[in-house]
Amino acid sequence: MISNDNVLEVQDLKTHFYTSRGVVKAVDGVSFALKRGEALGLVGESGCGKSITCFSLIRLVPRPAGRIVGGKVLLEGEDLLTKNEKEMTKIRGKRITMILQDPMMSLNPVFTIGEQITETIRVHQKLGKMEIWEKVKEMLRLVRIPSPEVRMREYPHQMSGGMRQRISGAIALSCQPSVLIADEATTALDVTIQAQFLSLFKEIQEQANLSMIVVTHDFGIVARACDRVAVMYAGKIVENAETRELFNNPAHPYTIALLNSLPKMEMKVDTLYSIEGQPPELHALPPGCSFAPRCSHVMEICQREYPPQKEVAPGHFARCWLKG
Amino acid sequence: MSEPLLEVRNLTKYFPVVKNRLFFSNRTAEVRAVDDISFTIHKGETFGLVGESGCGKTTTSRLILFLEKITGGTLLFEGKDISKMNPAEFDRYRASVQAVFQDPYSSLSPRMKVGNIIAEPIIVNNSAPRKEVSEKISALLALVGLRKDAHELYPHEFSGGQRQRIAIARALAPNPQLIVLDEPVSALDVSIRAQIMNLLHDIQKKMHTTFLLIAHDLAVVKHMSNRIGVMYLGKLVEIGESEELYSNPVHPYTQALLSAALPSHPDIPRKMIILPGEVPSPLNPPAGCRFHPRCFKAEGICSRQTPSLKEVSSGHLVACHFA
Numbered sequence: 001m002i003s004n005d006n007v008l009e010v011q012d013l014k015t016h017f018y019t020s021r022g023v024v025k026a027v028d029g030v031s032f033a034l035k036r037g038e039a040l041g042l043v044g045e046s047g048c049g050k051s052i053t054c055f056s057l058i059r060l061v062p063r064p065a066g067r068i069v070g071g072k073v074l075l076e077g078e079d080l081l082t083k084n085e086k087e088m089t090k091i092r093g094k095r096i097t098m099i100l101q102d103p104m105m106s107l108n109p110v111f112t113i114g115e116q117i118t119e120t121i122r123v124h125q126k127l128g129k130m131e132i133w134e135k136v137k138e139m140l141r142l143v144r145i146p147s148p149e150v151r152m153r154e155y156p157h158q159m160s161g162g163m164r165q166r167i168s169g170a171i172a173l174s175c176q177p178s179v180l181i182a183d184e185a186t187t188a189l190d191v192t193i194q195a196q197f198l199s200l201f202k203e204i205q206e207q208a209n210l211s212m213i214v215v216t217h218d219f220g221i222v223a224r225a226c227d228r229v230a231v232m233y234a235g236k237i238v239e240n241a242e243t244r245e246l247f248n249n250p251a252h253p254y255t256i257a258l259l260n261s262l263p264k265m266e267m268k269v270d271t272l273y274s275i276e277g278q279p280p281e282l283h284a285l286p287p288g289c290s291f292a293p294r295c296s297h298v299m300e301i302c303q304r305e306y307p308p309q310k311e312v313a314p315g316h317f318a319r320c321w322l323k324g
Numbered sequence: 325m326s327e328p329l330l331e332v333r334n335l336t337k338y339f340p341v342v343k344n345r346l347f348f349s350n351r352t353a354e355v356r357a358v359d360d361i362s363f364t365i366h367k368g369e370t371f372g373l374v375g376e377s378g379c380g381k382t383t384t385s386r387l388i389l390f391l392e393k394i395t396g397g398t399l400l401f402e403g404k405d406i407s408k409m410n411p412a413e414f415d416r417y418r419a420s421v422q423a424v425f426q427d428p429y430s431s432l433s434p435r436m437k438v439g440n441i442i443a444e445p446i447i448v449n450n451s452a453p454r455k456e457v458s459e460k461i462s463a464l465l466a467l468v469g470l471r472k473d474a475h476e477l478y479p480h481e482f483s484g485g486q487r488q489r490i491a492i493a494r495a496l497a498p499n500p501q502l503i504v505l506d507e508p509v510s511a512l513d514v515s516i517r518a519q520i521m522n523l524l525h526d527i528q529k530k531m532h533t534t535f536l537l538i539a540h541d542l543a544v545v546k547h548m549s550n551r552i553g554v555m556y557l558g559k560l561v562e563i564g565e566s567e568e569l570y571s572n573p574v575h576p577y578t579q580a581l582l583s584a585a586l587p588s589h590p591d592i593p594r595k596m597i598i599l600p601g602e603v604p605s606p607l608n609p610p611a612g613c614r615f616h617p618r619c620f621k622a623e624g625i626c627s628r629q630t631p632s633l634k635e636v637s638s639g640h641l642v643a644c645h646f647a
Binding site for chain 1: 376377483485513514515516517518519521522525540542543544546547548567570580581582583584585586587588589590591592596598599602603
């Protein structure tokens, strides 16, 4: 089922954590496809498994508690889950890369910016010293760092938050990856700096025909930067559609409720729609649909059986008994 | 408009930067966190303060809460200067100004039962007779939507949203007139935020409490506030009714800030104003208008003269030479 324009295909991915409180099914049967040049938003609340999905893709699930117990991750047709660690090292950082939320944690404070970008290039590409230096400068220019010759000799603490995040971006982009994962990459940034970062990345993505997975809890980021959205709840993707389609015709009650519960700048309402209750604990999921206890349309079947995926409109998938 | 509850006049806070050399310590510089700001909060309204990190909005709230010493300026509470209050009056002021902080995981003592957390401000401020304290606790728990036996539990037994409800109950305990809400929903999950915002809205309706809301999420501030003040690098650059401010922003910074806000729908067209550079350091703020190095309208006068707040329409004040 591998079509040519899918860079990444995830099929029935399962990542479980074995803890003293029981098995935590953080990712439980996640499937999606990422087309070349597409930005896919992975949206959900904390603990829904969106980050663990991404860590599973690059095979960096925290061990020993966490284990990928099933599924396939096909990067350009190759299953990453069958690779050994040595082979993964060659893929990670080169063909699939990741930007994390906090650049102060992901950058090393004792090496200069130049050295950190150099490292990635040196490991994955056979280039001479001068060529690497040129490449580093080019990367810094790409992410709009002013005077790269000076900046590459500086340390992360000498930069502002927005610049540091752009440096993480430069490292991630330095080997022309096929897939870039941005895990809450703009959450820690201020509003205007976030706008700078998003427009820069949109530009780079369009130029380089880069495929991106944008992990976020903010539908605003999806509206601005993503072509497609997958909504996650309790370890499963409950809805997957093109961005416009999802905003115009949300199908899953969870998506509908989330979109309604957001305050909007364009409209004044007295009371917001609110979803009662809390997200479920992943080690004690209810039988049937995990959203059933909070759902306003709950039916008898919802409490017994998890709904299968249905195509509610062309290219628009949802997992809900109401839609079948 | 109703009468003023709190008037902030020329409020200033400088933090000294001290260099320690063996036996001497030198004051080498000052961080101008809040620099000469004035605004008024009216009874029963929600006043929102927005701005990016480091703009001084939290420092402003800490000055109002008396958690920091004021460098200059005055605070008038119901017309009375706080610095001239006698101890009894001052105690009453502190009881009537309460706070809800961002992170309910660090703002509640893990060693105290919820009942004691809420009882403490009631007992300290004598806001209810001893016999009625437990009654008052149950009433507060019911008001914020927690279950009856919650007072016997510890904070760790609650989720983030429920903890924020406990923090709100604690803030309401001494019957305050003003509650400072410092990023009350930003640490919470998206599906929980609406619950807390609705709760705050209901409380305001029932008890006529005044709110000072500090948040960076522009949609949240718009939703909750009647009037909004926009801060940049320690200065208030624009104040106005929330509808007016969002539909007709005058200050270039407000325009840029609002244009950078994320859309609620992909079809919403928005002209983005991407500001060059970053917020300068408050240690050495630019001369004149503090926004001029990043401003798309800046001219010679902006770097020489600090603009003061001018009224552009009724209740809409802007600090810009071109307003």
